Amino acid sequence: MKNQAYRMALLYDFYGEMLTDRQKEFYDLYYNEDLSLTEIAENYHMSRQGVRDAIVRAEAVLTELEDKTGLIRRFQERQKELRQLQELASAAQAANADPVVGDYLRRIQGLCEQLKQE
Amino acid sequence: MKNQAYRMALLYDFYGEMLTDRQKEFYDLYYNEDLSLTEIAENYHMSRQGVRDAIVRAEAVLTELEDKTGLIRRFQERQKELRQLQELASAAQAANADPVVGDYLRRIQGLCEQLKQE
Structure with a gap:
């Protein structure tokens, strides 16, 4: 137990x-x-x-x-994909020099973080 | 019914x-x-x-x-946020001129689409 x-x-x-x-x-x-x-x-x-x-x-x-x-299994798969999403947004942020795009990327990162908490 | x-x-x-x-x-x-x-x-x-x-x-x-x-209610909230995520990625894509960042953004959009199907 x-x-x-x-x-x-x-x-x-x-x-x-x-x-x-x-x-x-x-x-x-x-x-x-x-x-x-x-x-x-x-x-x-x-x-x-x-x-x-x-x-x-x-x-x-x-x-x-x-x-x-299977809702927990689906939840765990989703968490994995949200982490991938955050990694992509971080990599894009590192490669980016445009302030407008940078602002969108920050909002994407924030929304990913919020989704991971749900 | x-x-x-x-x-x-x-x-x-x-x-x-x-x-x-x-x-x-x-x-x-x-x-x-x-x-x-x-x-x-x-x-x-x-x-x-x-x-x-x-x-x-x-x-x-x-x-x-x-x-x-409340799992359906949570699912529906998540779908709404995933749509927002896609809109942000599209807006970033429209503002972006860098091919490397553009590639990351395309992968972000693909992953969002995948998450919406789950």
Whole structure:
């Protein structure tokens, strides 16, 4: 479970709202707050296994959503292309001597940066 | 239902894989093949109301996915920014006289076009 923390954070970011409130709580405590299964179980007066099952189910829901929609895969491809776009704009900027073109290139770079954050 | 055809096509494109096979079939016949509820009902030996319920349920699933994840809204914002990026690259191209910069700008325009298709 925790060895997949980065992958899970991405999944949660894209699809977290599809989980139940309880699943979100456990997920957050386990992955973001880094509590152990035993600590969560004690806080909620449940068995460790019960907490574990809830988190495993939540992971299954998130993983299925990605398997079926591929939206994270598409997001990552897009990020790669946006980085290429920025590199091209930087190279163009380095080769350019015209102030008008330079201004357009700066705006292109700014918009690429904005797109990468979305 | 059918007055929302464009919206539904987008929802289906993003989240269609989350529907059951039956829901996908009805959805496809109704929205893409443009069959009437009565025609679908006859083909499947069901009541018109049964077909209608299945399609309404499918729409509710798709709509809930978008309400919770906002991925289509983000997609549409991105498309708008990619169009702005293309306009900036075209304006830069029009103002530019340097062949090296012109080549970079053409590659930027090509990559923008590719990103818009994704």
